[in-house]
Structure formats: structure tokens, C-alpha cells
Amino acid sequence: xxxxxxxxxxxxxxxxxxxxxxxxxxxxxxxxxxxxxxxxxxxxxxxxxxxxxxxxxxxxxxxxxxxxxxxxxxxxxxxxxxxxxxxxxxxxxxxxxxxxxxxxxxxxxxxxxxxxxxxxxxxxxxxxxxxxxxxxxxxxxxxxxxxxxxxxxxxxxxxxxxxxxxxxxxxxxxxxxxxxxxxxxxxxxxxxxxxxxxxxxxxxxxxxxxxxxxxxxxxxxxxxxxxxxxxxxxxxxxxxxxxxxxxxxxxxxxxxxxxxxxxxxxxxxxxxxxxxxxxxxxxxxxxxxxxxxxxxxxxxxxxxxxxxxxxxxxxxxxxxxxxxxxxxxx
Amino acid sequence: xxxxxxxxxxxxxxxxxxxxxxxxxxxxxxxxxxxxxxxxxxxxxxxxxxxxxxxxxxxxxxxxxxxxxxxxxxxxxxxxxxxxxxxxxxxxxxxxxxxxxxxxxxxxxxxxxxxxxxxxxxxxxxxxxxxxxxxxxxxxxxxxxxxxxxxxxxxxxxxxxxxxxxxxxxxxxxxxxxxxxxxxxxxxxxxxxxxxxxxxxxxxxxxxxxxxxxxxxxxxxxxxxxxxxxxxxxxxxxxxxxxxxxxxxxxxxxxxxxxxxxxxxxxxxxxxxxxxxxxxxxxxxxxxxxxxxxxxxxxxxxxxxxxxxxxxxxxxxxxxxxxxxxxxxxxxx
Numbered sequence: 001x002x003x004x005x006x007x008x009x010x011x012x013x014x015x016x017x018x019x020x021x022x023x024x025x026x027x028x029x030x031x032x033x034x035x036x037x038x039x040x041x042x043x044x045x046x047x048x049x050x051x052x053x054x055x056x057x058x059x060x061x062x063x064x065x066x067x068x069x070x071x072x073x074x075x076x077x078x079x080x081x082x083x084x085x086x087x088x089x090x091x092x093x094x095x096x097x098x099x100x101x102x103x104x105x106x107x108x109x110x111x112x113x114x115x116x117x118x119x120x121x122x123x124x125x126x127x128x129x130x131x132x133x134x135x136x137x138x139x140x141x142x143x144x145x146x147x148x149x150x151x152x153x154x155x156x157x158x159x160x161x162x163x164x165x166x167x168x169x170x171x172x173x174x175x176x177x178x179x180x181x182x183x184x185x186x187x188x189x190x191x192x193x194x195x196x197x198x199x200x201x202x203x204x205x206x207x208x209x210x211x212x213x214x215x216x217x218x219x220x221x222x223x224x225x226x227x228x229x230x231x232x233x234x235x236x237x238x239x240x241x242x243x244x245x246x247x248x249x250x251x252x253x254x255x256x257x258x259x260x261x262x263x264x265x266x267x268x269x270x271x272x273x274x275x276x277x278x279x280x281x282x283x284x285x286x287x288x289x290x291x292x293x294x295x296x297x298x299x300x301x302x303x304x305x306x307x308x309x310x311x312x313x314x315x316x317x318x319x320x321x322x323x324x325x326x327x328x329x330x
Numbered sequence: 331x332x333x334x335x336x337x338x339x340x341x342x343x344x345x346x347x348x349x350x351x352x353x354x355x356x357x358x359x360x361x362x363x364x365x366x367x368x369x370x371x372x373x374x375x376x377x378x379x380x381x382x383x384x385x386x387x388x389x390x391x392x393x394x395x396x397x398x399x400x401x402x403x404x405x406x407x408x409x410x411x412x413x414x415x416x417x418x419x420x421x422x423x424x425x426x427x428x429x430x431x432x433x434x435x436x437x438x439x440x441x442x443x444x445x446x447x448x449x450x451x452x453x454x455x456x457x458x459x460x461x462x463x464x465x466x467x468x469x470x471x472x473x474x475x476x477x478x479x480x481x482x483x484x485x486x487x488x489x490x491x492x493x494x495x496x497x498x499x500x501x502x503x504x505x506x507x508x509x510x511x512x513x514x515x516x517x518x519x520x521x522x523x524x525x526x527x528x529x530x531x532x533x534x535x536x537x538x539x540x541x542x543x544x545x546x547x548x549x550x551x552x553x554x555x556x557x558x559x560x561x562x563x564x565x566x567x568x569x570x571x572x573x574x575x576x577x578x579x580x581x582x583x584x585x586x587x588x589x590x591x592x593x594x595x596x597x598x599x600x601x602x603x604x605x606x607x608x609x610x611x612x613x614x615x616x617x618x619x620x621x622x623x624x625x626x627x628x629x630x631x632x633x634x635x636x637x638x639x640x641x642x643x644x645x646x647x648x649x650x651x652x653x654x655x656x657x658x659x660x661x662x663x
Contacts, residue, residue, distance in 0.1 A: 060411065094444030101442040110410060111443060115434050121400045122435060125407020125415075132363065132389055132413060139407070152430065155400035162395055318445035319479050325501035 003214055005280050007053060011210045012275060013289055014049035015268050018069040020293035021078060024301060025068065025085060025099075026246040034085050036098050041069030043240035046267035047172050048073035050213025051140055051233075054221045060108040060126040060139040062119030064172075065100050066239070067112025070142055074109045076102075078300035088307040095310040096318070108139075116177075117143060117150035120169075124156040127167035127230075138166045138224040146177025148191045157230075161198040166224035168217065169195070169232040172207065178243045179253040195232035207237030208267040211274075238262040339490075339520035347489035347521045348378050348454075348510060351496040352416060354525045356386055359414060362500060365392035365404055366418030366454075375420055376456060376515055398428035402453065406436045406505075409451040416500060422457035422509060423466045425475075436505040437480030451506070452499040457485070458511040458549055458599060459647050465635035468643075470548070470600035475507050476577045476609070482506040482530055483577040487551035489519035491574055494528030502530060511549040511599075531578030535587070539567030542661050543587040544653075545610055546597040547573040554597045556650035557657060566661045576606060581613050588618045593660050595627040597653055602630030624663035629656050 003011065022042045029038045041048070044066070052061065052073035063070040071081060076092075084091025085099050092102055103111035110126060113119040119141065126139040147153050148171060160167045171191045175182050188194075195202030203220075205212045213235055220231040240263060242251075275281040281289075342350070356362045363386075364379060370393035373380035383391040394401050398419055405417035419425050425432060432453065439447040459468035475483045482504055486492040492510065499506035536551060537558050546554045551572045558568035569587045573580065588594045594614055596607035611626040629648050637643050 060407075062407075092444065093442060093446075096444050097442040103443050103446070105410065105443065105446050110407070111439065111447075113435075115430055118430055118435055121403020121431055122407040122410070124400065125404040125409070126411045127407070128365075128392075128404055129408040129411035129413050132408070152399045152403065155395070155397035156403055159395055159397055159400040159404065163392070318441050320482075321440060321448050321503035323502065325503065 001215065001218055003211060007214070008211070008275060008280050011049050011053050011214060012271060012281060012286070014053060014073050015045040015210060015271065016289045017293045018045040018048060018072045019268055020290065020297050021068055021072050021081065024297045026241060028301070029245055035087050037244050038085070038099055039066040039244050040239070040241045040246065041066050043262065043267070044172055044174060044207065044237045045069060046210035046213050046271070047170065047207050047235045047237055048142070050210045051168070051170055051217040053214055054217045055108070055138070055140065057107050059137050060110050060123060061142060062110045062123035062126070062139070063112045063142050064119065064144060064147065065112060065114055065116070066144070067102055068099065070112070071102055071104060071109050074104070074107045076104050076107060076109065078296050079303040080104070082297070082300040083304040083307050086304045086307070087309070088304055089310045090303070090307040094314070117147040117152040119143070120147065120153045121156040124160045124165060124167055127160060127165035128163065130166050136225040138168060138221055140168045140170055142170050142172060144177065145171060145173040145175065145182050145191050146185070148194060149177070149185060157198045157200070160230040161200050164229040166227065167230040168220045168224055169230060170217070171232070171234045172237055173234055174237050174239045176239070176243070176254065179251055181254070190234060192232055192234035200230045200232050202232035202234065204234045204236065207235030208265045208270060210267055210271050339522050341518045342489060342521050343515065344489040344492050344510070344517045344519070345376060345378050345515035347493040348496055349380060349382070350521070351493035352379070353382060353385070355497055355500045356382070356390060358525060361412065361414040362416065363390040363392065363413065364416040364418065365394050366401055367394055367396050367420050369393065369418050374418070376512065378510070379418070398424050399431050402428040402431035402436060405451040405453070406431060406439070406449065409449045410439065410447050414450045414500060416452045416454060419453055419455045421467050422455045422471050423469050425453070425455060425471065432481070432505075433478050437478045441480060448503050449505050450503045452496070452508055453505065454508045454510070456510045456512045458513055459636045459643055460513040462638055462640055462643060464638040468636035470598065472509060472576055473600060473604060473606040476606055480505065481577060482575070483509065484530060484575045485509045485511070485548040486574060487514070487548055487572050489517065489521045491528055493521055494526050495530070495574060497525060498527040498530050501527065506530070509548070514549055528574065530575045531580050532575065533571050533573045533580035533583040535569060535583070536572045537568060537570040539569045539591070541567045541591055542569070542593045542595060542657050543584070543591045544568045544570045544595050544597060544657065545573065545584050546570065547576065548599060550597045550599050550648060553648060553650045554653055557654035560650065560654050561657055564658070566658065568657060581617065584610065585614060585617045588614050589621045592621050592623040593663070594622070595629060595653070595657050595660055597629040597648060599648060600630055601633055602628055603633050605630045624660055627656050627660045629653050
């Protein structure tokens with residue numbers, strides 16, 4: 001199925017919004033204006049955008065420690081996100097989660113996750129709930145090549161297949177697990193090879209081509225909605241910045257040449273060329289999308305900076321949910 | 331240990347009381363389902379889920395792969411999506427395989443998400459030594475769970491509590507861990523047919539006395555009560571407290587008793603070093619130090635893995651005789 005012009009513009013907008021959020025977060029981190037760790041999604045935008053454009057608010061996703069892009073792609077609010085990154089009371093998690101636990105349950109975004117692979121079983125559980133209710137909702141697991149080496153991934157992928165759950169596994173293969181290249185940590189080149197071991201269909205897509213990602217996800221999501229079980233997409237992609245933060249901290253774990261080659265295939269630039277050629281969006285139109293995103297992020301930063309810090313009196317609030325069982329809700 | 335007198339109690343086993351409570355909650359609430367290894371067609375390795383699959387079907391009584399992380403994750407994801415899962419981890423030892431999903435995910439999601447997630451999930455499991463099941467199928471690991479903010483932990487000692495605490499756990503909107511003791515499964519007791527709750531965090535005095543407070547839970551309630559019965563013949567009256575729920579913990583009942591008796595023993599089956607008894611002893615020292623006439627006694631298993639051979643295992647598990655000796659010495663101190 002070919003994406004409509006409206007879908008193409010939607011994909012562009014989602015990618016641009018991710019890029020501007022992440023670039024702004026990176027700048028703030030370099031100015032020491034954000035506490036804690038920051039794992040940026042720049043370079044991988046086509047994956048989150050291409051997948052999430054196939055989802056509704058009540059479809060769920062689980063994310064990774066590199067999770068901002070997934071939340072933006074799912075429709076997340078810049079202001080709540082930026083305030084959370086700054087540890088403010090107005091943030092998505094009231095300042096209790098930060099970058100690695102950012103979430104929006106109203107949008108079905110079940111959280112970034114500080115544990116590699118930790119979100120995979122949770123998304124499978126969400127998929128179980130969808131099947132249990134007989135709904136056509138799907139859940140999507142975003143995970144990296146590194147996470148495919150952890151036990152939780154294996155257990156959850158097998159369970160999703162064994163129980164035939166409506167789950168889409170999206171591997172963002174950016175070739176590095178933290179600072180170690182994939183070829184030092186697994187003996188296969190394509191993570192999707194693992195899908196066959198679970199009895200689920202798998203496909204490789206160019207993760208720098210948002211239309212390719214959208215098409216593959218569209219097919220897999222439709223399949224899940226039809227009750228035909230889980231599938232696996234491996235998107236070949238690359239992170240333009242460091243594992244955490246922006247700079248490489250002098251660590252020589254990948255070459256400048258390699259980085260430059262991937263940057264030649266910047267997913268947003270590639271897509272803008274394509275949109276211009278197709279007559280869907282010209283340079284001015286693209287710039288307008290960037291300008292709109294930049295204005296939004298500037299407003300979000302101002303909102304976050306003016307927002308109050310969390311009240312220390314609330315330190316112990318929300319460790320538990322107070323007793324409130326109201327009986328069956330069907 | 332005795333139910334209210336006005337109920338239509340029958341004598342049924344601890345394991346059957348568990349099954350009945352679960353079935354009644356599944357009847358009452360369509361969002362309740364159970365998933366775990368062998369819980370479906372096989373009815374559970376201890377028979378705790380017998381008959382449920384036939385009655386409620388494969389979607390509500392789910393046979394899973396042997397995948398403890400994915401089992402707990404299934405429950406967590408389903409719970410944040412609005413269901414009320416009961417996930418079974420066959421042996422408490424196997425919870426260690428799923429610790430990331432229990433400790434880093436389920437216990438913390440609500441807090442990390444700024445309160446937005448609700449996790450009405452119950453993890454059921456079976457603990458305890460006494461079956462020659464050796465070091466990986468016999469442990470009592472409650473202390474490490476009670477250390478984790480966000481979890482609730484119960485360890486019932488009798489059929490009445492097993493049913494009532496299970497219902498309270500399932501109805502609770504937090505991740506709860508319901509720990510059966512394997513050697514109590516066949517223990518019979520009075521259990522009402524109705525759906526009833528025992529509020530989490532309420533201890534019960536199972537044998538009143540004025541001389542020594544004995545704080546215990548799980549199967550050790552029975553060993554401690556036996557010891558107390560024997561000591562009564564010597565004129566030492568024990569106030570035996572069954573905690574029932576460890577997190578939340580009813581310290582008021584414990585402290586009030588300690589202030590009255592001035593002598594306290596804490597008894598559990600788990601390894602004594604670093605065990606839950608240390609927390610209780612500390613809190614008593616903080617709340618009632620001036621009332622104490624003797625150091626707080628802690629009875630627990632020695633610092634070794636659970637041994638296999640029956641003769642060694644018998645030596646390892648605290649028993650009424652050993653508990654009695656320690657209480658006798660405490661009473662004389």
C-alpha cells in the first residue's frame with residue numbers, strides 16, 4: 001500500500017518534530033541545563049515515525065532508553081517532555097522519571113525504559129490485554145540490536161508467538177550496543193534472522209527510508225489487527241550522536257568516515273528530496289515544518305524553565321496506589 | 331487463625347482455599363485472569379489451579395512457556411492496560427529469574443511514571459523447605475521483596491488467611507506477591523464460602539500470652555505455636571503474632587505486645603542473617619527499647635543453602651523444639 005500525500009506530510013512532520021526536540025535536548029545537555037543521562041534518537045527518526053504513523057492513540061508502544069523519539073512520534077507533548085527532562089513538576093512524570101522513564105499512558109506510550117530489553121515483555125502483556133478484550137488494538141515493541149541479546153527479549157518474543165498475540169517487534173539496528181559494534185556481540189548480521197526461531201514473519205527495511213518503514217509496519221500492523229499474530233521488522237539505522245549525550249567523549253569506537261557515510265543518508269534530508277521530486281512538499285514547505293517545530297520547542301523550553309520544581313513533600317507520593325477497588329469493570 | 335463464628339465455614343485445605351478464592355474473584359471480575367507454567371490443562375504442579383482452565387477457558391487460565399520474565403512482564407503489561415492479572419511463578423526460587431520484571435519494572439512503574447500507571451497484579455508463588463526439594467526449590471526469599479518500594483508481600487499461615495489474603499491481593503491496585511508455603515498446602519481449616527478480604531497489613535494474635543512476644547509468619551506460625559503450647563506447661567505464656575502481611579507491616583500490634591511482655595523473639599524459616607526478622611527487631615528496638623528486659627531473639631535458618639538429604643534439611647529448618655529452647659532462655663534472661 002502506497003502512503004497518501006497526507007500520510008507523507010504526516011511522516012515528515014513526525015520526523016522533523018523528533019529531530020528538533022532531540023537537537024534542543026542535546027544543546028541543553030551540553031550547556032549542563034539537564035540533569036542525568038540523555039540518549040538521543042537523532043538519525044533514527046524514520047523508524048519511530050514510520051511505525052507510529054500506523055498507530056492510533058489506543059495502540060500501545062513500549063520503548064527503550066533512547067525513547068524521546070518514540071514519544072514524539074506517538075504524539076507526545078513537547079512541553080511535558082522538556083519539563084520532565086529538566087526534572088520539573090509539570091513534566092510527564094512529575095519529575096520522578098526523567099528521560100529514561102518518559103511516558104504517556106493516554107497515548108499508549110508505556111514508557112521509555114532504563115533496562116535494555118525491559119520493555120519487551122510489558123508490550124507483550126499489553127498485546128495480551130488487547131487480545132483478551134477481543135479488540136483490534138496492537139502493541140509495538142521498539143528495541144535495539146543489543147536488546148535482542150538479552151533474555152527478556154527471547155522469552156517475550158517466544159511467548160507472543162506461542163500465544164499468537166497482536167504485537168509488532170521493531171528492532172532498531174543501529175549497529176552498536178552502547179559502544180560495542182554488533183559484529184563483536186552477535187554472530188549474525190541481520191537480527192531478523194531470529195524471527196524465524198519464534199515462528200514469526202520478519203522483514204528487513206532501510207531504517208533511513210521512512211516510507212519503507214511505514215509500508216512494512218503497515219503490513220505488519222494490519223496482520224496483527226486481523227488476529228494473525230506477531231511479526232518482526234528490522235530497521236537498519238544509525239545514531240548520529242553518542243550512546244549518551246552528543247559528543248563521543250573521545251571514545252574511538254566508531255570512525256568519523258562511518259558516521260559521515262550514514263549522515264549522507266540523513267532520513268529527513270532523503271525524505272525531503274523525495275517529497276520535492278514528487279511535488280508533495282517543496283523546500284519552503286519543508287522549512288515551514290522545521291520552523292513550526294522550532295517555535296514549539298522554544299516555547300516548550302520556556303515552559304519547562306518557568307515550571308516549578310517538584311515539591312519535596314511529594315517524595316513518597318505514588319509509591320503505591322491507595323486502596324480503591326471498585327469491583328468488576330467490564 | 332479462626333474465622334468469624336457467624337460464617338458458614340467448612341474445613342478445607344490451604345491449597346483448596348487458594349483455588350476457591352481465585353475462582354471466586356474470576357467469577358466476580360472479568361478482568362481477572364491467571365497465567366503461568368502448568369496452570370492451565372495441568373491445574374498447577376501443586377493442584378492450586380485445578381479445574382480453572384476447564385471452567386474459564388484458555389484465555390483466562392493461560393498456560394505459558396517456562397519464561398518467568400515474560401510471565402511477570404505479561405502481567406505488568408496487561409495490568410497497565412487495565413486488566414487484573416494473577417501470574418504464577420511456580421517456585422519462589424524462580425522469582426530470581428524474573429527479578430528485573432518484578433523489581434525494576436512492576437514495582438517502579440507507578441512511581442517512575444509520576445503516578446499515572448496502575449498495576450493491579452498479583453504474583454503467586456510457593457516457598458519453603460521440607461520436601462527435600464533442595465537448594466533451588468525450597469527458599470524463603472521474602473526479605474528481598476519487602477526491601478523493594480512498590481511491592482506488597484503476604485505469607486499466609488492457614489486456609490482462612492490464604493483465601494482472604496489472596497482476595498485482598500487481587501483486589502489491590504498494586505503489585506502484590508502472595509507466597510504460599512508448600513508444606514501447608516494440605517493443612518485443613520475453617521473457611522467460609524463467601525468472598526471475604528483480610529486487609530493487607532493486619533497482623534493477628536493467634537495465641538495470647540503475657541510473658542514473651544513471638545513474632546512470626548507463614549509455616550513457622552505452627553512451629554512457634556507448638557513451642558508456645560509446650561512452654562505454657564512450664565508457666566511461660568507466649569503472645570504469638572502471625573504477621574500475615576509483611577509489606578505493609580502491622581508494627582502497631584507487634585510494638586504493643588512488646589511493650590506489654592518486654593521480651594521478644596522473631597521467628598522465620600528464611601535464613602536468619604539479613605532476614606526479615608532483622609527489620610522487625612530493629613523497629614522494636616526503635617519503638618520499644620525502654621520496655622525491653624532482654625535482647626531481641628531472632629530464630630531463623632542457618633547461613634547455608636537448603637540441603638537435600640532429609641536429615642540435613644530437618645536440621646536446617648527451625649522447629650518447635652529449637653524455638654522453644656530459645657524462648658525459654660529468653661524468658662529466663
